[in-house]
Amino acid sequence: MTESRSSSPAEYTWPERGHRRLIGKRLSRVDGPAKVSGKATYTYDVHRPGMLYGKILRSPYAHARIKSIDTSRAERMPGVKAVHIIQGPGTEIFWAGDEIVAVAAVDEPTAEDAIRSIRVEYEILPHLVIDTDPQRAGDMAKPTAEEIVGDPDAAFRQAEVVVEGVYGLPVITHCCLESHGLVAEWEDEENLLVHISTQAVSSIPNQMARPLGIPAGNIRVKMDHIGGGFGSKFSPDRWGIVAARLSKLAGGRPVKIMLERDAELMVAGARPSAYGRIKVGAKKDGTLLAWESTSWGTGGMGGGGRPPLPYIFEIPNQRKQHTAIMNHMGSARAWRAPNHPQACLLTMAALEDLAAELEMDPLDLFLKNIELTGRRAEIYRQELQIAADLIGWKTHWHPRGDQSHGPMKRGLGLAIHTWGGRGHASNCDLTIHPDGSVEIKLASQDLGTGTRTGITIVAAETLGLPMDRIKVMIGDSRYPASGPSGGSTTIGGVSSATRRAALDALDQLFAKVAPALNARPEDLEAVQGRIRVKGDPGRSMSWEQACATLGGMPLTVRGRNPGPGNLTSSGVGGVQMADVSVDVETGVVRINKMVAVQDCGLIIDMKTAESQCYGAMIMGIGYALYEEKIMDQLTGRMLNPNMEFYKLAGLGDVGELIVHMMTGPGYDERGVIGLGEPPVISPGAAISNAVANAIGVRVPFLPLTPDRVLEALHKKGGHHATH
Amino acid sequence: MRDRRPSDERAASLSRREFLKISGLSLSLPVVTDFRVMRVAGAEVKIFGPGKVPVTLNINGKAYTAHLEPRVTLLEALREEFHLTGAKRVCDRGTCGACTVLMDGKPVYSCSVLAIDAQGRSITTVEGLMKDGRLHPIQQAFIDNDAQQCGFCTPGFVVACKAFLDKNPHPTPEDVRKGLGGNFCRCGTYMGIRAAVLQAAHMQKGGASHD
Numbered sequence: 001m002t003e004s005r006s007s008s009p010a011e012y013t014w015p016e017r018g019h020r021r022l023i024g025k026r027l028s029r030v031d032g033p034a035k036v037s038g039k040a041t042y043t044y045d046v047h048r049p050g051m052l053y054g055k056i057l058r059s060p061y062a063h064a065r066i067k068s069i070d071t072s073r074a075e076r077m078p079g080v081k082a083v084h085i086i087q088g089p090g091t092e093i094f095w096a097g098d099e100i101v102a103v104a105a106v107d108e109p110t111a112e113d114a115i116r117s118i119r120v121e122y123e124i125l126p127h128l129v130i131d132t133d134p135q136r137a138g139d140m141a142k143p144t145a146e147e148i149v150g151d152p153d154a155a156f157r158q159a160e161v162v163v164e165g166v167y168g169l170p171v172i173t174h175c176c177l178e179s180h181g182l183v184a185e186w187e188d189e190e191n192l193l194v195h196i197s198t199q200a201v202s203s204i205p206n207q208m209a210r211p212l213g214i215p216a217g218n219i220r221v222k223m224d225h226i227g228g229g230f231g232s233k234f235s236p237d238r239w240g241i242v243a244a245r246l247s248k249l250a251g252g253r254p255v256k257i258m259l260e261r262d263a264e265l266m267v268a269g270a271r272p273s274a275y276g277r278i279k280v281g282a283k284k285d286g287t288l289l290a291w292e293s294t295s296w297g298t299g300g301m302g303g304g305g306r307p308p309l310p311y312i313f314e315i316p317n318q319r320k321q322h323t324a325i326m327n328h329m330g331s332a333r334a335w336r337a338p339n340h341p342q343a344c345l346l347t348m349a350a351l352e353d354l355a356a357e358l359e360m361d362p363l364d365l366f367l368k369n370i371e372l373t374g375r376r377a378e379i380y381r382q383e384l385q386i387a388a389d390l391i392g393w394k395t396h397w398h399p400r401g402d403q404s405h406g407p408m409k410r411g412l413g414l415a416i417h418t419w420g421g422r423g424h425a426s427n428c429d430l431t432i433h434p435d436g437s438v439e440i441k442l443a444s445q446d447l448g449t450g451t452r453t454g455i456t457i458v459a460a461e462t463l464g465l466p467m468d469r470i471k472v473m474i475g476d477s478r479y480p481a482s483g484p485s486g487g488s489t490t491i492g493g494v495s496s497a498t499r500r501a502a503l504d505a506l507d508q509l510f511a512k513v514a515p516a517l518n519a520r521p522e523d524l525e526a527v528q529g530r531i532r533v534k535g536d537p538g539r540s541m542s543w544e545q546a547c548a549t550l551g552g553m554p555l556t557v558r559g560r561n562p563g564p565g566n567l568t569s570s571g572v573g574g575v576q577m578a579d580v581s582v583d584v585e586t587g588v589v590r591i592n593k594m595v596a597v598q599d600c601g602l603i604i605d606m607k608t609a610e611s612q613c614y615g616a617m618i619m620g621i622g623y624a625l626y627e628e629k630i631m632d633q634l635t636g637r638m639l640n641p642n643m644e645f646y647k648l649a650g651l652g653d654v655g656e657l658i659v660h661m662m663t664g665p666g667y668d669e670r671g672v673i674g675l676g677e678p679p680v681i682s683p684g685a686a687i688s689n690a691v692a693n694a695i696g697v698r699v700p701f702l703p704l705t706p707d708r709v710l711e712a713l714h715k716k717g718g719h720h721a722t723h
Numbered sequence: 724m725r726d727r728r729p730s731d732e733r734a735a736s737l738s739r740r741e742f743l744k745i746s747g748l749s750l751s752l753p754v755v756t757d758f759r760v761m762r763v764a765g766a767e768v769k770i771f772g773p774g775k776v777p778v779t780l781n782i783n784g785k786a787y788t789a790h791l792e793p794r795v796t797l798l799e800a801l802r803e804e805f806h807l808t809g810a811k812r813v814c815d816r817g818t819c820g821a822c823t824v825l826m827d828g829k830p831v832y833s834c835s836v837l838a839i840d841a842q843g844r845s846i847t848t849v850e851g852l853m854k855d856g857r858l859h860p861i862q863q864a865f866i867d868n869d870a871q872q873c874g875f876c877t878p879g880f881v882v883a884c885k886a887f888l889d890k891n892p893h894p895t896p897e898d899v900r901k902g903l904g905g906n907f908c909r910c911g912t913y914m915g916i917r918a919a920v921l922q923a924a925h926m927q928k929g930g931a932s933h934d
Contacts, residue, residue: 032866033858035874036881038809038849045808108799109792177813177821177875177909227811227875228909261814448873448910611869611915618911643814643907651913652900 012500012565014602015461017668022461024663026607029453030467031225031446040225043197044258046183052081052104054246054257055111056239057118058267062096062127062328062636066120073117074103079110082249086242092125094301095330096637097266099238104246104255127636128327131171131273131298132701141296142303143323150317155290159281162290163357166277167349169342169684169702171298171329171629174269175646178227181258182236184243188252192219192244196236199229200484202443204236205477211241221443221477229447230619231334232269234484262641270629271335272304273297274342275701278350280315286360286368288351291315295346296323299332307343312418313351313372328636329629334486336616337419337677341623341684345702348415348685353698356400362414362689363393373416376573380416383575383597383662387414390595390658391577401696407585410592411694414577415685421600421674423492423561423568424483430459430501431556432509436544438463439471440501444482444494446474449676450608451490457604458495462502464526465543480558488674492568493561495604495672500567501559508557512549513541568671574598576617576682578690579655584713587706589691591621591655594683599662601673606661613659613679620683622649625703758839771839778838782807783851791838797831798822800838801848809849809878813907820906823879823886824848830886830905849878852885861885864923870915876908884920894924 015023034040071083082104087093093100101118105111134141156162182196192214198204198221205219212219226233239257247255259268276295282288297304303324310318355362366384370377388394393412402409428442440459446452452472460467473479483493510521510531517524517540519533532540561568579593596613603609626647630639640646684702691709692698697716699708757776758769772793779788780800789804798815801807801824810833813821817835824833825847833841852859861884864870871877880903887902888894894902899920908916 028866029869029871031874032869032871033862035871035877036849036858036862036865037853038807038878040874041808042811042875044811045802047803047806047808108803109794175909177811177819177873177907179813226873228873230909258812261816448871607869611872611912614914615872615911618913619909642816643818644816648907648909649911649913650907651903651916654911654913657914 012503012563012567014499014567014671017664020461022457022467024603024606027453027457027467027605029450029608030456030472031452042178042225042227043181043183043195043223044178044227046195046256048183048185048254051183051254051256052106052246052250053108053111054102054104054243054255055115056099056242056257056263057101057115057120058263059093059096059098059100059122060637061093061122061124062129063125064093064122065125066091066093066100067123068121069101070119071101074114077110077114077117079106080114081105081253082246084242084245084249086238095267095328097263097330099242102242102246104250129329129631129633129636131325131327131329132168132275134296134323134325137325137327140326141323142326144321147320148318152290152292152317152319155317156281159289160284161354161357162279162281163350163354164277164279165350165353165698166275166700167346168275168700169273169345169623171273172271172623172627173265173629173646174230174232174333174335175265175648176228176230176232176269179259179261179264180233180237180268181256182240182243183254183256184240184247185254186247186252190214190218194219194221196221196223196240197226197233198223199226199233199445199447199486201445201475201477202481203484208236208241208244212244223445223475226445226447229485230336231338231486234334234486261643265641265646266638267330269335270300270330270332272299272332274307274346276309276346278346280350280354282354282358284358286358286365288313288315288369288372289317291318293320293346296325297342298325298327298329300330301326302332304332305339307339307346309343309346311343311347312416313347313369314374315372329631336619336680340417340419340677340681344415344417344681345685345688349688349698352413352689352692356692359399361397363388363397366414366416376418376571379573379599379662380575383573383599386660387575387577387595387597390660391579391593393577396579400693402694407583409582409584409694410580411582411690411692412577412579413686413689413691413693414575415682415689416573416575417678417681418571418573419488419678419681420570421488421492421572421677422570423496423672424489426482426493426497426561427480428482428494428497428501428559429480429556430498430505430559431554432505432547432550433554434547434550434552436547437471438465438469439473440498441473441479442482442494442497443477443479444474444490445485447485449490449612450605451485451494453608454491454604455494455498458498459502462499463506465529488676488678491604491674492672496561496563496567497559499559500561500563501557504559505555505557508555509546513546516549517541566671569601569673572599572601572673572678574678574682576679576686578683578686580687580690580694582691582694582709584695587709589625589704589709591653591687593656593658594686595658595660596679597660597662598675598679599667600675600678601670602668603661603663604672609661609675610659612675614657616679617657617683618649618654619680621654621687623702624684624687625649625705628703776839778842780838780841780846781844782846783848793837793839795838796834797824797836797838797841798833801833807848807850811875811879813875820883821876821879823882823906825882825886828889830883849882852881859885860926861888861919861923864919864926865915868915868918868922870912870919872910872912876906880906880908880916884916884923888920888924888927892924892927894920896921
């Protein structure tokens with residue numbers, strides 16, 4: 001069959017509003033039943049015949065050189081099947097928790113005993129695990145050249161008001177509930193099967209091929225479900241290669257390595273810190289004139305990212321300088337919306353402080369300067385107004401410092417954010433079987449965002465079938481390649497590829513059945529499980545009858561993204577507002593309410609889209625109030641590599657949350673845009689601003705823990721009415 | 724843990740010093756295949772291990788047996804020996820609730836219960852909540868309210884919610900906020916969970932009780 005609509009790219013479009021049966025509706029995720037019943041299989045749940053358990057000995061020192069390693073006792077231990085030295089004598093270690101030796105044994109207790117029996121001598125070297133002061137980093141501080149936009153000196157002279165402040169947020173961890181890990185097994189001398197918890201099914205084989213010395217095509221990667229990634233699971237990691245080596249040493253037996261919780265928090269995920277001394281100059285009416293920032297942060301030995309400052313508001317005159325601090329805190333990984341939450345806090349806090357200095361409502365300050373946000377100005381304007389209504393801004397906002405009596409001070413804060421989110425490269429194979437069943441295969445992954453559900457909705461919508469007629473098969477590198485799930489790129493990529501495949505498949509099916517309906521293929525449509533003539537629904541046949549015309553051969557169509565038609569695009573805007581109460585006697589911050597107003601182009605599934613926003617706000621409350629990778633200056637180790645002291649927000653901590661998704665004209669026609677990152681950007685800034693509004697002083701650094709709140713109040717001085 | 728048998732009651736009342744003494748003793752014992760009874764501070768105490776001992780657990784109404792080292796937790800036994808992987812290992816030290824199961828109807832962190840101590844108890848895991856292929860109302864409510872994203876905390880939350888509703892059949896939203904603080908979710912599904920609990924309570928009130 002060669003009939004295809006690809007001759008006319010304009011035909012690859014999303015259905016118009018009013019013609020969407022499923023797209024944009026509130027639909028339950030298709031793998032919900034598997035997840036609530038415990039049947040969903042995660043990498044951690046994979047149990048292979050003859051499987052061995054791998055464990056890793058880690059460096060207790062943040063900076064050291066390995067002098068000697070003695071594994072002899074482990075090697076003699078009954079039940080130990082393989083011992084592998086990962087980093088040998090002479091190697092310099094750059095963070096506590098780095099991998100030294102791995103063992104594989106018949107069960108976990110034996111593997112743990114074996115690890116305990118290994119003796120390693122280190123030469124301890126000086127370490128640096130502080131990131132709040134670039135001065136103390138010495139030559140580990142890597143300053144970049146100063147960057148100038150416009151004429152900042154003249155603009156600051158012209159400014160009627162100038163505010164200056166220091167703001168920052170520390171290194172936090174990903175804390176995926178399913179830790180990093182895998183099961184690796186050699187099916188024969190040349191072929192490796194890997195079950196791995198990954199955000200990148202399609203790209204794991206290539207990453208493992210070179211270190212293992214086999215072609216990528218010999219490595220098969222599988223994953224049904226993943227227990228969280230958030231940007232930390234794109235690589236097989238060193239322990240992934242190690243598991244394959246241990247398996248080889250053990251004659252190919254499967255070796256499972258899942259990181260223990262402390263290792264997960266120490267080495268398997270960290271968001272770079274960011275701090276900045278920010279100066280903003282404006283006219284008395286709030287017009288922004290000048291920006292100056294001296295920023296710094298760390299991402300371990302890699303130095304970390306550089307927040308895009310000033311964030312969103314393109315202030316016409318800028319002076320910017322950033323210093324990356326290399327230190328021994330451990331490597332950074334991409335964390336949901338890399339660099340944006342940092343930039344958002346540093347910018348929005350400075351702007352809110354400016355508004356306070358001007359005795360201006362920050363909402364008015366933002367609206368006054370909204371044109372500086374560029375092409376999304378109108379989106380932000382709409383969103384700010386909706387968010388203000390939903391949180392009752394006009395009623396509850398007050399000038400900085402809640403003047404009411406009593407220790408509980410209430411305040412409101414806001415922030416805005418942006419992200420790209422264009423669909424990534426993706427293939428998919430859509431097969432229509434002669435019995436009418438439909439399956440779609442692609443080597444993508446569902447991080448819990450609803451990827452399976454989105455693919456199902458698009459295929460069902462396009463083919464005019466109910467969702468339960470579509471079988472989506474993902475999580476196997478043998479399926480057509482699909483991009484990694486990072487940067488909010490998945491839904492745009494997989495939905496566009498699926499749409500193209502389904503439209504092409506339908507065209508081929510129409511060509512087959514058109515003669516029987518005495519119609520031209522282009523006059524047919526697929527609706528409610530039938531193929532019928534447009535405008536003449538009486539001339540129709542059932543989906544099954546139509547598919548039966550395929551004869552003995554299923555119809556398989558490859559869908560691709562990018563491809564013809566504008567099915568995905570880039571660039572979204574979002575606004576969040578927070579309503580908090582702060583107890584000025586204890587320093588405890590409570591979230592009363594938060595509102596997220598979010599744009600993401602055409603929404604495929606409203607229910608899971610809203611879940612992304614709720615979840616992002618909750619994750620944001622976590623890093624605003626609780627989360628911090630706390631380093632011990634003396635030993636160089638993380639002090640809280642556990643879930644008691646690396647505290648996530650709990651069900652009772654998050655207040656009332658409201659999500660409003662922007663839809664309709666101005667939004668839908670931009671196509672499908674990802675949503676994983678944007679709503680996690682603003683919470684830290686919005687909550688910090690709300691706390692400043694409540695207590696009358698800026699708490700400079702996140703998380704806004706009671707000690708930091710009380711310290712800020714103390715520095716502000718004065719007596720706080722508590723009667 | 725109120726329904727302890729008498730022998731356990733005595734074991735539980737041992738002082739830390741006495742416990743350490745016993746631990747020291749047990750380490751020097753030869754490998755045994757079952758527990759031994761010793762008199763310590765005037766009480767009879769079962770000594771297990773250090774080798775594997777036969778363990779029988781009643782899980783979801785079925786008997787499961789295995790030979791386990793005494794240090795093996797209920798969670799490890801469920802997951803590694805019996806391949807009941809609904810309960811998840813996350814924090815592995817009684818903080819996050821992902822491993823929640825019911826023991827004699829009460830929620831416990833199975834990472835913090837030894838398998839040998841779970842013998843003689845009625846254990847219900849998330850796998851045991853479905854009846855005749857039908858989802859429990861809590862499970863259906865989780866789906867309806869999208870109380871899950873990656874789903875790794877979900878089984879623990881589902882079991883915790885079941886226990887919570889068994890104890891609080893008519894909860895207020897405030898009860899829910901306070902009563903479900905023993906489980907953590909990283910994706911941030913709490914809004915869905917709150918709604919799911921209230922929906923399930925409403926359904927059970929309406930006579931659609933599952934068990």
